[in-house]
Amino acid sequence: STPFLKNKRIGIYEHSSAGRDLYKPLFIALGAEVVSLGRSDNFVPIDTEAVSKEDREKARSWAKEFDLDAIFSTDGDGDRPLIADEAGEWLRGDILGLLCSLALDAEAVAIPVSCNSIISSGRFFKHVKLTKIGSPYVIEAFNELSRSYSRIVGFEANGGFLLGSDICINEQNLHALPTRDAVLPAIMLLYKSRNTSISALVNELPTRYTHSDRLQGITTDKSQSLISMGRENLSNLLSYIGLENEGAISTDMTDGMRITLRDGCIVHLRASGNAPELRCYAEANLLNRAQDLVNTT
Template sequence: MDSQLVCSEVIAKSGIEFGTSGARGLVNDFTPDVNAAFALAFISAIENKFSFDTVAIAIDNRPSSYAIAQACAEALKQHKLNVVYYGVVPTPALAYKAMQDNIPCIMVTGSHIPFDRNGLKFYRPDGEITKADEQAILTSKAVFISLPENLPELTLDIAACESYTQRYTSLFSKDTLKGKKIGIYEHSSAGRDIYKVLFEQLGAEVISLGRSDEFVPIDTEAVSEEDKQKALDWSSKYSFDAIFSTDGDGDRPLIADENGNWLRGDMLGLLCSQLLNIEALATPVSCNTAIEKSASFKQVKRTKIGSPYVIAEFAKLAEQYPSVAGFEANGGYLLGSDITFNGKLLKALPTRDALLPALILLAQPQHISEFLTKLPQRFTASDRIQNFPREKSLSLIELLKHDAQSFLSNLGYSESYELNFTDGLRITLATGEIVHLRPSGNAPELRCYAETKDEALSANLVFRALKVAKLIVS
């Protein structure tokens, strides 16, 4: 008789951990049995709360993602569950289809992190798992039989792609984007085969850009200098009204205006929320304070960084306000309630989505830059130190909690300040400058955010803060 493996024991030995959004780790650590353990632990964590006989799976374009999906599917079949495989689609496309079908789903993706890493995102029939669900997965005593070396091929179903596209083609008229010229920076995004067709269906002239057969780890919070230059060059060459892109799994948007300047994700979220007439927002502490300064919302709730924390506030906000949404500094937009737009019902999608904020903004007749000039002039910047162990980040933050003045003095500041410990260490100076340090929840990185009244000053503050931080712990 084949020996049984216990999910929690397999997971504990794997070295894979939950971050701000899903379980992440090195590809080599995602062995077939580890994948099986996570899939079954997820099911065991939710099966007493929901009734279902089918689980949906989709993947991004990472070289390792298909094999991980195969292992998850095989483990679920051991548990007498049906599996529907939607292939390479954006995470919100998978989540939306599964929610409509009232079934759980698993997305195989590492989002924006390098291709030598990967991850798993889990969704209950009602949306993203909670932090409590994560703990239930990690401690699950469910058992399974070790998987064989050769696993069956998966049968592709295109229903998730069709459903996601229909969500937006039904919201807008066919000439919504007529007269607009839009570039799609496709790279290796999971949604690259959806976006061009969708934008054309809405009337836009579309040009595909930068498609890659190799995985490209686009981080919408820390856009590379190379990608900044690409957008400027493309805009100059083609005279685009906008350039649209996403991260690897298509849940974080990246939008450039008519001049080829990439928008910050939180500013895109702010504009989208204004245009949708959202009443109450949940957004992480790292997002631009222009949100409050705009005076556009009846309530703004600040959270820790990560979509589970944003989503956790939706139910409370919905008790007081009919329209609720959230967004992160990376641009991922979460619609927390059903709303009416263009006289049509738009169903809630409480997970990060790249298409909604992009389409809402692009559907407006004005140039994108015109919207930005009307917002409070606060500018954020962010960057990271890669290959920076989490333990080192935590030690640094603990040190600065007790002696932030030395850190600030090295940055040239002597003003009084306030500290916020909601997520990492956020320092707000009396003069209005903000610097925020935190360990990434997805990778061994130290992230830094800054906000000032000047774009160049914010970028320089991030550069100097990371340099000083590195010196402190070296």
């Protein structure tokens, strides 16, 4: 049979990724024409959850210059994927995870509570388990899901993807891999978009945007006291973060404080687990509204 990436041009943003020498032969074996991009002998920090302005501009320019169907990259140690569509627009990690899960025909999904709420809306999977943020919590949820479901996956907003059960695809058995895998979501997305474009797949999804940022130099104690303020008196917290006119309809304390506002937008505050910083996530039907919520907060 013809390799499914025949006639596709894939750019690989190699930078200093630990796995950079593995990717080109892999995509060539699947039939793609491959263009190597941005290789560096110095360490390049890539945050897959907050792609830098420079990397966003690079991707758009490469997509145009080399007429690419997609760009594949990873973070520095090669376990979190970063994939751009044919226009060089990087996909958010949770949207990539959603499309990969659909391509794998998953029944049940474990995701952190910070992921886009369209995933847990009930329209895509039999069951979605929301966890605290971090892959150990996603992996822990697999035990519970495996009691009731046989095709199980998990993923994170940073693109990390984990296979929670064996899954049969094209009569081949893909064994469970409960550790982050950057290549599987890329391959499944490219397979799913083989007769269309990546942007067309994204545009078929309900329109819901997420945005996140962090305030550095905020101690865990300071972050926790802010969240405690919200627990005791939510309107005080909303005033403190500049959202006194918004009004809240519900809160979720799975990990930090996730507030659903009157207009359906979401603001989520939590202390980072590995640095002295306060993280803020927002979700809205318009991208600039999600960005404004983060910037205001």
